[in-house]
Amino acid sequence: MLDEIMIGQYIERDSVVHKSDPRTKILVVMFFITTVFLINTFSGYFILAGFIYLATMMAKINLKRIIKSIKPLTFIILFTLVIHLFMTRGGDVLWQWRFLRIEEEGLRLGLFMALRLIFLITFTSLLTLTTSPLELTDGLERLLNPFKRIGVPAHELAMMMTIALRFIPTLLEEAQKIMNAQKARGADFESGNLIKKAKSLIPLLVPLFINAFRRADDLALAMESRCYRGGENRTRMNVLMLATRDYLIMATSLIYLGLVAILL
Amino acid sequence: MLLEVKNLSHNYDLESSVTDYSLQDINFMIERGQFVGLIGHTGSGKSTLVQTLNGLIKPTTGQIIIDDQDITKTKNLKEVRQKVGLVFQYPEHQLFEETVFADIAFGPKNLGLTEQEVEQRVKNALEVVNLDYETFKDRSPFKLSGGQQRRVAIAGVLAMEPEVLILDEPTAGLDPKTRQEIIAEIVNLQQKTSLTIILISHRMEEVARLADRILVLDEGKLVLDGTSAEVFQQQEFLQEIGLGVPQITEVLMKLKNKDNMIATDIFTIEEAKQEILKLMRG
Numbered sequence: 270m271l272d273e274i275m276i277g278q279y280i281e282r283d284s285v286v287h288k289s290d291p292r293t294k295i296l297v298v299m300f301f302i303t304t305v306f307l308i309n310t311f312s313g314y315f316i317l318a319g320f321i322y323l324a325t326m327m328a329k330i331n332l333k334r335i336i337k338s339i340k341p342l343t344f345i346i347l348f349t350l351v352i353h354l355f356m357t358r359g360g361d362v363l364w365q366w367r368f369l370r371i372e373e374e375g376l377r378l379g380l381f382m383a384l385r386l387i388f389l390i391t392f393t394s395l396l397t398l399t400t401s402p403l404e405l406t407d408g409l410e411r412l413l414n415p416f417k418r419i420g421v422p423a424h425e426l427a428m429m430m431t432i433a434l435r436f437i438p439t440l441l442e443e444a445q446k447i448m449n450a451q452k453a454r455g456a457d458f459e460s461g462n463l464i465k466k467a468k469s470l471i472p473l474l475v476p477l478f479i480n481a482f483r484r485a486d487d488l489a490l491a492m493e494s495r496c497y498r499g500g501e502n503r504t505r506m507n508v509l510m511l512a513t514r515d516y517l518i519m520a521t522s523l524i525y526l527g528l529v530a531i532l533l
Numbered sequence: 534m535l536l537e538v539k540n541l542s543h544n545y546d547l548e549s550s551v552t553d554y555s556l557q558d559i560n561f562m563i564e565r566g567q568f569v570g571l572i573g574h575t576g577s578g579k580s581t582l583v584q585t586l587n588g589l590i591k592p593t594t595g596q597i598i599i600d601d602q603d604i605t606k607t608k609n610l611k612e613v614r615q616k617v618g619l620v621f622q623y624p625e626h627q628l629f630e631e632t633v634f635a636d637i638a639f640g641p642k643n644l645g646l647t648e649q650e651v652e653q654r655v656k657n658a659l660e661v662v663n664l665d666y667e668t669f670k671d672r673s674p675f676k677l678s679g680g681q682q683r684r685v686a687i688a689g690v691l692a693m694e695p696e697v698l699i700l701d702e703p704t705a706g707l708d709p710k711t712r713q714e715i716i717a718e719i720v721n722l723q724q725k726t727s728l729t730i731i732l733i734s735h736r737m738e739e740v741a742r743l744a745d746r747i748l749v750l751d752e753g754k755l756v757l758d759g760t761s762a763e764v765f766q767q768q769e770f771l772q773e774i775g776l777g778v779p780q781i782t783e784v785l786m787k788l789k790n791k792d793n794m795i796a797t798d799i800f801t802i803e804e805a806k807q808e809i810l811k812l813m814r815g
Binding site: 446447449450451452453454455456457471472475476479480 | 584587589611614615618619621624626627628629630639640643644675689690693
């Protein structure tokens with residue numbers, strides 16, 4: 270049951286996208302998200318789809334893998350589409366049955382929202398597919414650095430993310446162990462209705478939380494005893510450097526997306 | 534005959550779990566009331582083997598027959614888990630209820646017993662692990678000492694009243710006094726009820742002293758199966774697979790180089806003392 274949950278989608282490839290600086294990728298994703306919300310014509314979306322396709326090819330990632338990332342959110346996409354179809358009013362009536370009615374504006378907005386969601390998911394998953402979690406947190410930390418002056422704890426945030434990522438597999442393994450131990454005492458996690466199932470999780474969740482707190486305590490002590498003092502004056506083994514490649518990628522994306530946003 | 538394992542194999546499936554180790558063609562039988570020690574290097578498959586015995590892991594091939602029933606085929610896993618009680622490593626990490634009573638009652642309640650039966654079982658289980666029922670039943674398991682938590686957790690499995698009790702390093706991380714007490718409680722229980730026990734341990738002294746019979750696993754294969762005397766005679770082989778013999782036995786084996794008369798199938802200091810005295814008086 271727990272093995273199905275995938276953590277860290279990173280796929281290693283030798284590509285320009287993989288090699289570029291995580292900051293570049295995060296910024297391009299941010300440009301992209303902004304553009305997605307600025308555009309409201311179908312031809313504009315068509316060109317955006319082309320942009321995703323190009324980026325995927327450059328990253329040497331299978332297109333199917335990208336499309337698969339939509340799957341977990343299919344319900345939300347469909348839900349948005351349906352809500353807009355029936356709730357948004359405006360334009361000609363396209364279809365009517367008793368109290369259900371679809372109007373032109375509803376269809377248009379529904380499709381737009383669905384497409385926007387699909388684009389957001391696919392493009393951000395392209396980021397996580399081509400950037401390892403560690404690179405990602407490093408990139409985020411560097412990007413947030415300028416905001417330190419106004420009190421954004423950039424290093425601490427990145428540290429929290431790294432620790433969280435580091436402990437996901439540990440916690441999953443632990444959950445499996447506790448589950449087995451409770452099963453050995455006759456616990457049943459599979460059958461019964463929703464309420465019974467939810468109740469059956471108590472013997473799993475209570476020890477899991479207690480152990481997580483214990484681990485957090487231990488980790489804090491271990492860090493403390495090695496004199497960990499946060500971001501000040503810390504040096505890194507791998508210093509992020511923006512290469513010509515990164516400036517090129519950022520510039521072309523900015524121009525491409527900017528033109529789309531302005532023209533369409 | 535209570536438990537028979539026939540041609541048991543389990544393949545390490547990369548996608549399923551990190552903690553799975555493979556088993557290869559394992560065969561053994563355990564009689565009712567036997568005290569079996571299971572030893573092996575870390576990752577030798579001990580934990581996988583014991584989890585197949587109560588149906589937590591479904592082996593790839595092979596049969597496990599308990600009371601004339603093949604548990605790899607049965608649908609009623611609850612019954613299997615009642616018959617084969619499994620105490621995991623650091624079992625106190627699985628405590629979850631508000632009171633000691635409720636935690637121990639979790640197993641019996643899952644078996645669908647009546648309130649009175651549940652209460653009786655909790656009482657019995659606490660008695661086995663030497664905790665006073667009235668003193669402890671309403672206390673929070675999280676406010677107990679490490680040794681007491683371990684006892685409550687073991688009692689939680691004992692309350693299932695299994696026919697076979699499997700203990701995966703029940704004394705790991707305990708102080709020597711508590712360790713000896715818990716071992717004594719287990720021995721006491723076995724002598725009283727002729728319960729079948731399988732004990733996994735890394736302490737050769739413990740296994741040698743307690744077990745009637747020892748199974749040795751290495752890389753998923755059953756490589757030795759015999760009495761303590763038989764198994765610990767194979768000192769070189771055991772060292773090769775990352776195990777050893779009890780220290781006192783090693784001392785006697787060294788002495789044997791000087792005096793061929795000395796016996797080496799001795800696992801306690803008291804017996805060793807007698808043996809040496811016997812020879813010296815010779």
